[in-house]
Amino acid sequence: MMKDSDLPVTVDELHAYVDGELPADRRAAVEAWLATHPDDAARVADWRLQADAIRARYADVAQQPIPPKLQLDRMSYASRPWKVAAAAAVVAAFLLGSLAGWMARDTAGDAPNAFEWLTAQALNAHKVYAVEVRHPVEVAAADAEHLQQWLSKRVGHPLRAPNLEAEGLRLVGGRLLPTPTGAAAAFFMYENASGERFTLYCARTKTPNTGMHYNSADKAGAIYWVDSNIAYVISGASERKQLWKVARAAYEQIEPRVSQGERGS
């Protein structure tokens, strides 16, 4: 019978060997292999040199004193100013699945038609507010931090307005809106250089995650998706392709897998 140590060595194993990930019972086999296969031995040596060079290049960074702005006791829990944070693209939505349990209660019954009536609601809101000149939003983008905290609190789910500057859209601001079931929804408005507006409507739902769906009413189109118990609807009047681009940009920033602690339970 063939022992483990008799199996030929794979490239994966060579990497695992260099990275200290090789099971102990294969180490001797790999070492014996390297003694008789100079090409592989050279590869392994090269990978080690690469690793040494990387470590040597950056080792001193971890030795430097920690600058004041990174000292926890001096750090406010607030983000850096909105503009700066936006530039650093620290604007992904915070999606906290742990709230899912009691989240389900006040949206009970919306499951069969969530897509239909949330997009209808979002499109109505878009039609009403996107044409508004003097009062398009309740809270302007200048107060973005406050806006997001307020809407997160009312919706019962931490929300952030995605940064759509790469699509030529700047945040105008937002407002609180009702959902069809009487819960609170967040509504963010964006505007491009030519004044065309897009809106993002966010409401809690107990429907499972979905991909993107398109709906339209009159001249406005809407793209809907559900991610971690939040339904998102991007609405805009422009042609469909542009709407997809904007929706995709927003979607990419609203990632449920932001980190371990924020994953759904």
Added chain:
Amino acid sequence: MSGFQEGVQLAIPALRRYARALTHDADLADDLVQDTLVRALRSQHLFHGGELRSWLYTILTNLNRNRLRSLARRPTITAIGDNDAPDASGPEAGGRDIERALATLVDDQRTALLLVVLEGLSYREVAEVQGVPIGTVMSRVARARLQIRAHLENDRPMLRRVK
């Protein structure tokens, strides 16, 4: 200071090192670390045990990916090391070469390689950070090494093969 905060505090030097290697820019790196810390402290109540270090690396990795995505749509001029000057002529002449080689990598590959080689995470931990299977991590590390080798051979043969 709570145990959680102490844990975060202890991770800061390593996070700065990782961020610097990802960005090649000292200011940008510290901005990333700062955003990571703010986010971690804010979400403290959501952290239910587990490996704190991996969690922090996950946040930083995602923030950096978002940053790159938003940059990808604009033309940028990359000047490696302009903001990185103090150790430009350090003792190891290979520093610049490895830095340039890292800069040529696809983001996911650079992230995987740095987490394994520089930060000492296991393949399994990196798989968690990147949200992919372990096999994907291994192929990213392997491709990164091939690309670095190719770059160093084309550029300057700084890291010679050892016979």
